[in-house]
Amino acid sequence: RLIANDLWQAVERNELQLHYQVQKAVNSGETVGYEVLLRWHHPVRGTIPPGEFIPIAEECGAILPVGEWVLREACREAATWNSDHKIAVNLSPVQLGNADVADLVQRVLQETGLSPHRLELEITESTIIGDKERALNTLRRIKALGVTIAIDDFGTGYSSLETLRAFPFDKIKLDRSFMSEVEASPEAKAIIRAILALGQTLRVPVLAEGVETRSQLDILLSEGCDEAQGYFLGRPVPVERIRPGGTASE
Numbered sequence: 001r002l003i004a005n006d007l008w009q010a011v012e013r014n015e016l017q018l019h020y021q022v023q024k025a026v027n028s029g030e031t032v033g034y035e036v037l038l039r040w041h042h043p044v045r046g047t048i049p050p051g052e053f054i055p056i057a058e059e060c061g062a063i064l065p066v067g068e069w070v071l072r073e074a075c076r077e078a079a080t081w082n083s084d085h086k087i088a089v090n091l092s093p094v095q096l097g098n099a100d101v102a103d104l105v106q107r108v109l110q111e112t113g114l115s116p117h118r119l120e121l122e123i124t125e126s127t128i129i130g131d132k133e134r135a136l137n138t139l140r141r142i143k144a145l146g147v148t149i150a151i152d153d154f155g156t157g158y159s160s161l162e163t164l165r166a167f168p169f170d171k172i173k174l175d176r177s178f179m180s181e182v183e184a185s186p187e188a189k190a191i192i193r194a195i196l197a198l199g200q201t202l203r204v205p206v207l208a209e210g211v212e213t214r215s216q217l218d219i220l221l222s223e224g225c226d227e228a229q230g231y232f233l234g235r236p237v238p239v240e241r242i243r244p245g246g247t248a249s250e
Ligand code: G
Pocket: 036, 037, 038, 049, 050, 051, 054, 067, 070, 090, 091, 092, 236
């Protein structure tokens, strides 16, 4: 409860901060974009990780103002960059269940001047499992703006294949649990292969999450994975560290 009350005020009190984690092409090593990850610096409790407060924000509804702040802040920031790198913003199921989210995205793009093709929204499969028709409809409206949609944590949900069939995603983000096991487990490697083949057949690029070592990246290269993200390529960092002229983060 205490946290929920504080959360409603976190935006106004300026306690939220965005971190950016680089996403790279496996082949060329080129930076493709950045995932935007929210941090909450609580005045008393210190930094609270999103895994702890996002579920509470979703339950109490504060995810709507918080999510709006994240979207606007990230778009405003990216619009100032002297590059065409994408930003990938996580969208909560609660936001997607809200009828106005497509309008919000459109409004924020207009306000900030960010080109729609530079915005990607990350949706988890659980997002689609809820009120499916409504969610798909909203996603279609967002896509019509020119914004791309990535399916996050792929491989861990209940209906991966059905979800893919029902909606044309622009990217598959392979859940990081596969990476952590790829070297020890032939099964994990086989599943990665199968998902990469699926991506090729559907012509949807696959991004592997949770790449922590050079040898994991080498495996992705030999298996033909398109993009990668993880501590080996770059940790989530404040924006000063990724802006041109800032301290190198990669
Ligand atoms: O940054 P970290 O590794 O702690 O993120 C933990 C979880 O919180 C991830 O599942 C991530 O998708 C989620 N998360 C981070 N930032 C946001 C955000 O701005 N909005 C939503 N809905 N989820 C986020």
